[in-house]
Amino acid sequence: MTGNTPADTGGSAVADGAARPVLRVTSLVKRFGDVTAVDGVSFDLMPGASLGIVGESGSGKTTTARVLAGLERPTSGTVELDGRVVAGPEAGRPAARGGTRGRVPGGGARRDRLWRASRLQMIFQDPYGSLDPRQTVARSVAEPMRLHAPGPAAGRRARVRELLDQVGLSERAGGSLPRDLSGGQRQRAAIARALAVRPRVLLLDEAVAALDVSIQAQILTLLDGLRRDTGISYVFVSHDLAVVRHVTETAIVMRHGRVVERGGTERILREPRHPYTRLLLDSIPSPDWDLDRVARDRRALDRL
C-alpha cells in the first residue's frame, strides 16, 4: 500500500477506501427500556483490518454487532459504512466528510438495505440454525447473488463453485442439505454465502464458539487466508480471548455496554491495563488457576 495513496484523486472506490475507515462507529448507544445495552461505543475499522470486540455475555458486544448489521436501530450515535451513514439520525445520507460520493441515487428503503447488505455481511454463532434447512448449500449461496446481481444462472453457478472451493467445501457438500453437514462445514457454507456479494466488512458474532477446538482452528485459518486474499475487513465479536488473539490486530474490551480498554490485541493480552481485562484473562483455566482470586477480583470490580 506504500507509495500508492492517491488521496487527492478520489478515483476508484478502492483507492478512496484505503484512505479512510470502511466502518466508523461513533458514540453508539442502544437502550432497551431502562437497560442500556450499548453505551457510547466508538471505533474505526480500516480496510483489510481486523478488530476484536471482547466481553462476557451481557457486555453489549452482541447488541453492538446487531446494530452494525441493521437488525437493531441505535438509540443514538452513528454507524458509517464506506463513507455513508447507515444508522443514526441522518441514516441514508452521505457522511459529511465523504461528500456526495457515498450517495446512492434514488434512495428508498429497499435501495438502502441492498446498499448496506452489499458492503456488510454477518456470520452467526449457530451454524445449525443459520442456513435454511430446506435449501441445499449451493442454493443458499446463490440466493444473495440473485438479489444483488441478477444475471444468467450459468454465471452464478460458476461463482458458487468458486466460493465453495474458496471456503474448502466440495461440490458434493454444495449439493447437500445443511442437516447432512457437520458444524464446521455449515459454518464454511455460511462464510461462502456471506462472501457471495463481495462485502467489504464481515461481521462475525461468536462465529466459532459452537465448534470443536480443532474445527475452530480450521475455520480461523480459513478466515485469515480469506482476509489476505480479498482484503476484506473483520469485526470479530467473541468472549474467547485465544480466538481473538488469533484473528485480530486490534481489539476493544466491553463491559456493561462501555469500552473499557482498546488497543493492539497482543498488547491487551500481554499487559492489560483495565482491571476487567485482567479479570477476563485470569478467568481462563490454567495450571496456576486461582478461583478464589478471580472471585475476589470480580467483587472488587463490581464495587467500583
Added chain:
Amino acid sequence: MTLTIPALRARGARRHRPLGVSLAAAFLALVAATGLLAPLLAPHSPDATSLLDSLAPPGTAGHLLGTDSTGRDVLSRLMYGARLSLLAPLGVVLLSGLLGTAVGLLAARAGGWVDAVLARGMDIVFSFPSLLLAMLVVAVSGPGLAAPICVLAVSYTPFVGRVVRSVAIQEGARPYIEGYRVMGFGGFHVAVRHLLPNILPVLVAQSALSFGYALVDLASLSYLGLGVRPPDADWGSMISEAQSAVLQGEPWSGLVPGCAVLLTVVSVNVLAEHIGGSIGGKRSEGA
C-alpha cells in the same frame, strides 16, 4: 457420519405406516373416486323417485343400500352427494388456510400493534359460534352453498391463523431468518419464500384437521335446510330428509349417509394426525 447414515435409514425403514392410517387413506380415496365417477358407477339417477319402492331396506334387489321415503336410490344419492360433501369442506379448508396463513404470518412478522389487533380479532372470531353466524348469513342471502362456505372459512381462519402465528414466531427467531434480512432481503420475500415453506407441514396438518369440522358443520347446515337446495344431494340433506322415516321406524335411509359422514371425518382426522405426528418426529430428529 458414515456410521449414522445407515443407522438412520434402518430406523426409517422399520417405521412403517400404521394400519389405521392406511385404512383411512384408502377409504377417503374410495369416497373421492365414487364422487368423481358417480355418473358411471351409480345404478340409478339420484333424483328418480318411485313411490312404490319407497323405504326399501338395504339389500333389496336393485337397491343395494335401499331407498328413501320417495323411493330414490340411497347408494346413488350417496355417490352423487359425495361430490358436494367433499368439495364444500375442501373449499372451506382452502379459503381458511389462505386467510389464516396471511393473517398469522402478518401478525408474526409485523409484531407490535398489528400483532395485537390481529390476535384480538382472531380471538373474537374464534369465540363466535360459527354455525350461528352461518345461519344468520344464510338467512340474509338465501340458501345455497357459497355463503356457508365463505362464513365457515372466515370462522375457521383463527384455527389456522393462531397456529401459523405461533409457529412463525418460533421459526422466525432462528438465525437463518435474520440472516436473510442481513443479506438485504425484504420482509415479504423472507416470510413467503423462506418462512412459509418451513412451516408448511404444520399448516397442512392443521388445515386437514379443520376439514373434518367443516364437513360436519356443512352437513349440519344442510340438515337444517340451509345448505344445498333440494333435490340436489349432499349427505347432510340426506340425513335431514330421512328424519320422518327414522321416526316411523325405518332408520336406514338416515343411517347410511350418517355413517358416511362419520367415517369420512374420522378418516380425515386420523390422516391429519398422522401427517402432523410424522412432521413432529422429523423436526425433533433434525434439531
